[in-house]
Amino acid sequence: MTSRNGKVQPVQNHTVVAIVEDKPGVLMRVASLFRRRGFNIESLTVGPTESPGLSRITIVVDGESAPVEQVEKQLYKLIDVVKVSDLSHEDTVARELAMIKVRANNVNRHEIIEIANIFRADIVDVATNSIILQVVGDADKIDGIIKMCEPYGIRELSRTGRMSMVRGPKTTTVHEPEPESIARVHATQGRRVEGVELPFSSD
Amino acid sequence: MAKMTGAQILLECLQREGVDTIFGYPGGVVLPLYDTLPQFPGIRHVLVRHEQAAAHMADGYARATGKLGVCLGTSGPGATNLVTGICTSYMDSTPVLALTGNVARALLGKDGFQEADITGITQPITKHNYLVMRADNVAMSVREAIHIATTGRPGPVLVDMPKDVFQEEAEFEWPERLSLRGYKPTTEGHPGMIRRAAELIDGAERPIIIAGHGVIWGDAMDELVEFAEKAEIPVINTFLGIGGFPESHRLSYGWLGMHGMYYANMAADNADVVIGVGMRFDDRAMGRFKDFNPGAKIVHIDIDPAEIGKNFSTAVPIVGDVKRVLPKLTEQVAETRHPNWVEWIDRVREEHPSLHVRESRRMLPQYVMRSLHEETDGNATIVTGVGQHQMWAGQHYFFKRSRQLVSSGGLGTMGFELPGAIGAQVGRPNDEVWAICGDAGFQMTMQEMAVLVDEQLPVKIAIFNNGYLGMVRQWQQLFYDKNLVSVAVTQPDFVKLADAYGIRAIRVETKAEVIPAIREARAHPGPVLVDFQIDQEENVWPMVPAGAALSETIEAPAEELAR
DSSP states (O other): OOOOOOOOOOOOEEEEEEEEETTTTTTHHHHHHHHHHTTTTEEEEEEEEEEEEEEEEEEEEEESSSSSHHHHHHHHTTTTEEEEOOOOOSSSSEEEEEEEEEETTTTTHHHHHHHHHHTTOOEEEEEEETEEEEEEEHOOOOHHHHHHHGGGEEEEEEEEOOOOSSSSSSOOOOOOOOHHHHOOOOOHHOOOTTTTOSSSSSO | EEEEEEHHHHHHHHHHTOEEEEEEOGGGGHHHHHHHGGTTTTTTEEEEHHHHHHHHHHHHHHHHSSEEEEEESTHHHHHHHHHHHHHHHHHTTTOOEEEEOOGGGTTTTTTOOTTOOOHHGGGSSSSSSEOOOGGGGHHHHHHHHHHHHSSSSOOOEEEEEHHHHHHHHEOOOOOOOOTTOOOOOOOBOHHHHHHHHHHHHTTOSEEEEEEEHHHHHTTTTHHHHHHHHHOOOOOETTTTTTTTTTTTTTTEEEEEEEEHHHHHHHHHHHHHHHESSSOOOOOHHHBGGGSSSSEEEEEEESSGGTTTTTOOSSEEEEEEEEHHHHHHHHHHOOOOOOOOHHHHHHHHHHEEEEEOOOOSOOOOHHHHHHHHHTTTTTSSSSESSHHHHHHHHHSOOOOSSSTTOOOOOOOOTTOHHHHHHHHHHHHOOSOOOOOOOOEEHHHHGGGGGHHHHHTTTTEEEEOOOSSSHHHHHHHHHHTTTOOOOOEEEEEEEOHHHHHTTTOOOEEEGGGGHHHHHHHHHSSSSSSSEEEEOOOOOOOOBBOOOTTTTGGBBBOOOOOHOOO
């Protein structure tokens, strides 16, 4: 977005957390909704929650393409979405994780280890001509270490989307437990359909 | 508990939910279901000739009765043929349960014969859908599907079942309670918002109600009349809202939009408070968004929170069921009169009557529609296709009750008319049902005439035959420099065609034959096709040109009226 004095201003992103039923196809429904409404996804992270049967999807959306109120309301229309929270204006802890495979040799390995130490990254693999760094932090920190590693040559980069959690006692969890009847089905049948790989599954 | 097959459980659930009719077409993977159908004599199966028509029939049935409509197709092409009909229901929020079979579980995802990923395909055009992978999940899925389809903002729900799930046995247990954590429609309306709305309405000098499809689905005509009368607020409808407010009421000012009445568009554009009731501020109704009455404050009552603020920013949003919200609003608004405002709209209506049918020796479509209205005393159920004839039906038939006009608004599906009318007639066997067809749209689904004969349904088919894709021609004339391309449609001899199906048919070539033909059709106890060979060049007026604002509504040009 360009402001009136011509300076380029960063477009504000929104972080939206959706607590969803852990059912086949739920991720497709969410992704399809964003495609259909023209909302751009910057990153998306899915994983289990503290409640059995519920997954947490953290979506970072480009605020220009997606009025956050519409994103929330459209998400709520999906039957499998139980709760939606906009964390954009909350005081949160936001983290991403990256694994960076950097070219290394006997001469420069210690320099790379030095960089890792500055960024409090872990060295999770070392070989004669490569080294894997694992770093956790906000996007700026990860961008920073990537920039520092670039001169040595990055062979491979894998980076997660953003996870966010509100600071303090406030939560974005769902307090309604899984209905007893459904919990019973899950207890007896498991969550996946036995012996059948679904062609489009959320997991 | 008895062991039952998946097919038996499905039909047992439908029966318990009060389903009496399935519009369907058999095929390989649904054979186990068809094999089971005779065990459930309470469920009537209407055999269609194309699955698209099955979905439209279920939709027409739902719109005419207010009940759930059910359609059924086999896997692959059977399922994909339903798609247009499902999308039609989705755009107009009608409760339809679409059932499909799929290939056996072991073949899913392997591109087996007649496999289609119909849950994936219909994901964006259903309210929800299910792929049921075990017979012991059938009952819960079907219960949930019907609950979701018929509550909140209604919509189509698809249930897909692999062939061997129909055959698999399971203990049948009727799920007494449903628990959907992610689905709890808001119905009551926020008291604080209702209070704010009442204050805004009390302070309004030129309030207007725009009443939509939600009034019909919320069964809220009486509540709307009471509200409008207490605060003396003129009511205009959206096209799909027609029938939700009696057109004979003194506060009724027709319907707005691209081919709405001039005075309705002007009233909407000059109001200071716009109260949207069960509607979604669609572009065909509102014209160019950015220039719709910029000074108006909007109160928006709708059951779907996602509709609020989607196209317009709203001064007072009220999420709830119009039937529950309107009485609370009526209670809180002051008893007011707006004589100057009502007089202003009356004057606009006098000066720009919009619905005047001019004297002509030609067979004008408006005259045919008006004659049908008069001959049927305004009591018939009118089912239309999409295009010019649809607009003339909305304009020149005057509706008294909800569910009297059945028409595809949001998706604008040509070919809806005949199957839609069949669904409506099945649902309301004692009603006089007229399928108002265009000559082009009729050719999209005319094979369903066979169903009229099979099921002995007395649907009257009126073809508004001008030999053109009339609405498209109108646009080419107005916006593409009269460059008419692919709009002149050849056609079979409709009278002979109907005759081949064993349906009585009348061809009407002159104005003088119109009324006798309508009388003859009405007097005949079975289905009748009337081929009205209307004036070929007539266009629909008034019109808001594509992309224009409501304030730019144009009326019939003098040279057209002089023809």
